Amino acid sequence: MQPDVLKNRIAAGRGDVCADLVLKNARVINVFTNEIETADIAISGNYIIGVGEYRGRKEVDLRGSYVCPGLIDGHIHIESSMLCGPAFEQAVLPHGTTAIITDPHEISNVAGLDGLEFMLETTKDLTLSVYFMLPSCVPATDLDESGAVLDAEQLRPYYRHPRVLGLAELMNAYGTVRCDPKVLQKICDCTKAGKIVDGHAPLLYDKDLNAYIVAGVQSDHECSNIEEAMDKLRRGQYIMIREGTAAKNMDALMPLFQEPYCSRCMLVTDDKHPNDLLHSGHIDYNIRKAIQAGAAPAIAVKMATLIPAQYFGLKQHGAVAPGYLADLIVVSDLEHFAVEQVYKNGILVAEHGKALKPASLMIDNTRFARVMESFDMDEITLRDLELRESGDYERIICLRQDELLTEEKIIPFQQHPNTAPGVDTEQQIVKLAVFERHHHSGHVGIGFLGNFSLKCGAVASSIAHDSHNLIVAGDNDADMVLAGNTVRKNKGGLAFVANGEVVAEVALPVAGLMSTESAESVAEKMQTLEDALKAHGVAEDSGIFMTLAFVSLPVIPKLRLNTYGIVDVEQQKIVPAVFK
Structure with a gap:
């Protein structure tokens, strides 16, 4: 950032000059304090520059509607929606999802690095922010027959990609705790690059769980009962509460929707079919279900915004606060949590259930022949x-x-x-x-x-x-x-x-x-x-x-x-x- 840009932001934050856009009379969900405050939200360029009372070159009166940070799905496989990136964006953006962290291990198991490159290529110009975790287990174990094998050497260069955040769900828990050298090399490469390692270890307990976490695995999305989740929380893992099309773990994990547990938990879908995405929703559905089951709205929103942003190191995502990206959603009430508007980088990108920008998909059939x-x-x-x-x-x-x-x-x-x-x-x-x-x-x-x-x-x-x-x-x-x-x-x-x-x-x-x-x-x-x-x-x-x-x-x-x-x-x- 240049000093003159910073100077303009500071001036707008002080109210000395008009902001580019002000969302007036909003009820802001504060994910830091779990409060709801009435204020204007001032935006200049891509960023929120103030929450309070502001003037803007453009003003939108929200008339008491609630404003939340854009929603983040901390663990999903785009391939499981059966949609390519642009169509997937059209399905989830109107539901308030402004960022996802995807693991492309489905397509990588079919087409190797060609599959990974296909996903990077077809998501690079989307409005939706698409971040990647590199597939850790291609194949999942040696007792599987996949279309490709990805070793540590092949994955290593991708840690330099700006949208790669770490190593995806380490499904080979068995190999990890028994020190499989191929698994350990992938972990070491990831941690050396300063990235994080996601976990996948259903029903792993006691010393094997300790060994798994010692290896560097920082999260788990496979908990199906509260005892397992609490065991992993006590040992320092983040818990991803999964509610998708096939696996539905939220009901069993509702006790986590309270302090102090909620500060180490996030909402994810893992896998969702297109019918569910279009009609039931995405992460907004998970928030809605949690609220209807008794969760405090501010806490449910925090678990779909601030917590995944903190866990994945997305420092400017996940809150309605000065200095954060203006990724915002507007909802009329918290009980039904129906998303009315979606702003991405301060621009209205979806309204009343429709994305405002059409999808466009171009596939190079020669380059991606192995995929097609x-x-x-x-x-x-x-x-x-x-x-x-x-x-x-x-x-x-x-x-x-x-x-x-x-x-x-x-x-x-x-x-x-x-x-x-x-x-x-x-x-x-x-x-x-x-x-x-x-x-x-x-x-x-x-x-x-x-x-x-x-x-x-x-x-x-x-x-x-x-x-x-x-x-x-x-x-x-x-x-x-x-x-x-x-x-x-x-x-x-x-x-x-x-x-x-x-x-x-x-x-x-x-x-x-x-x-x-x-x-x-x-x-x-x-x-x-x-x-x-x-x-x-x-x-x-x-x-x-x-x-x-x-x-x-x-x-x-x-x-x-x-x-x-x-x-x-x-x-x-x-x-x-x-x-x-």
């Missing part, structure tokens, strides 16, 4: 789905409601007419398969999934965290084959098949994860898909594809299925689906 052509596998056949084991018992991967954790269940092997062996739709047990799609290896893992509400047919998806191989679930092999091949034909996406016919599908040709279309278009197609599932007996609140997406992630207990077979996460070994 990500399927390398043969057509699926019935033979690929044959069970490779025999026995009297089957091992079921049982889902848990609104959680990513699974449980193990052993039952007698099922043989029912009209379904594949091992399937019992009355008991919500379906067949599950994961096909390797990156390197033409032909590897297929087969197992069984419990508490899955599919009543008939099959669903398939190329969104299968984190390696994003092709995952298919169904009650019969023929429909599973058709569903899987439909996704393959579309170069990625989702499909639902019943009685030998493709009922609904969504193409996601960008790494098999994202669409090039608008949020509204993708949301409409997703709604058609969900309506088709409901018409075939799937529970309305199941979020079936988001749930399916996590079934192959071999770092969250207890059981997962990937291209190698059923993974016992705690033991990090393959166990049989059927046995004597």
Whole structure:
């Protein structure tokens, strides 16, 4: 900053000259003191220069509406919205999100550094501030088969990028506490660069937790109960309270919405589908839910603004105060927390639920050929789905409601007419398969999934965290084959098949994860898909594809299925689906 610029800001702050813009008669949420004060907000250039009584060359009378700092999502994967950067911005900016910290490990697991470069390139000119954490686990563990492997040497140069803030969720907690040299090198590179390390360690306790934190891991977003969260808080970690489409942990963690805990906690979404973003909201939804559950509004706002800004070192973000960026949102009341206006760098960028600047996406198909052509596998056949084991018992991967954790269940092997062996739709047990799609290896893992509400047919998806191989679930092999091949034909996406016919599908040709279309278009197609599932007996609140997406992630207990077979996460070994 030049001295003359600073001089002008000081003069405007003193009220000696008019500010560029003054938001008059605002009720300002003060995230430092948890108070609400009535004042004008004076803005010059990109910055707030005063809170008090001011004159401006332009004045907007807010008539008692509330003003909060722009909202920050401290942990999200843009890819999981199924939208590219510009369309994602159009979905979240009107909801008051002015900054996000994203981990591009989804696309990096498919396309390596090409995927990381794609995300940097397609978010660089957005109104939304998009910061990055470098993907730490590509693949998530050695018991996974991803499209790429990123080692410490490949990641090291990116710490110099101005939008890179650190190392993303260190999912390989097992390797960290056992001193895997590849993991330790990534941590050391990050800390040497003066950056932070995010964590991902569900149900890690006692001395293993101590060792994980000693390694340099400063946060966690996987807490599903208050005891685990308090244990990690006491040991100095920041807690990211996650409320997304699949994982919903806020209800269990409501005791954290009070002092002193709230000063070490922030609100995040992790993964959100386009329908939820457009209609329910983004971080504004999380604030609204917290307030309705009894949280003080100022504290809920603080946990979505100041705390993530402090944790990530975004010194000029997160508060309505002199010297802070003029990233502001206007809401009429705190109970409903409906965002009416959004200001970014002092400019009105969204109003009444619409972004004021249209989206624009340009993709260099030559440069990003690996991103746009990500399927390398043969057509699926019935033979690929044959069970490779025999026995009297089957091992079921049982889902848990609104959680990513699974449980193990052993039952007698099922043989029912009209379904594949091992399937019992009355008991919500379906067949599950994961096909390797990156390197033409032909590897297929087969197992069984419990508490899955599919009543008939099959669903398939190329969104299968984190390696994003092709995952298919169904009650019969023929429909599973058709569903899987439909996704393959579309170069990625989702499909639902019943009685030998493709009922609904969504193409996601960008790494098999994202669409090039608008949020509204993708949301409409997703709604058609969900309506088709409901018409075939799937529970309305199941979020079936988001749930399916996590079934192959071999770092969250207890059981997962990937291209190698059923993974016992705690033991990090393959166990049989059927046995004597």
